Amino acid sequence: MAKDLTVFLANRPGTLADAGEALGKAGINIDGLGGFPCEGKGTLHILVEDGNRAKAALEAAGHTVHEVRDVLVYEIDDKPGEFGRICRLIADAGVNIDLAYTASQSRIVLGTDDLDKARAALG
8 A cells, every 4th residue: 555654854955865865775666755845844745655664764864754654546637627526525525635745647645534435435
């Protein structure tokens, strides 16, 4: 199952490169990612298949992995309104989306408070 890692990075040149290199050296492919500055730090979300190996590689390189969690990865049509349609289906099922970013191959990554209900809502 796909895993999202929340990684806290120092907000300075080279930390993102260091994280990417650590994963590459460990043979871990990055399937999706999003990074955002927040309160003087960088917050990075990385989509990988093996969350435990990715966490170990990042921590060995000196990075702080805050969380490893299961996420929903859903193939999306690349057209206007599709993201809103998918989010509406999940919302109408009473599920909160607390994480969203894009991944390779026209996919979206969604973190929710109930993955099973979210999956069911998308059929």
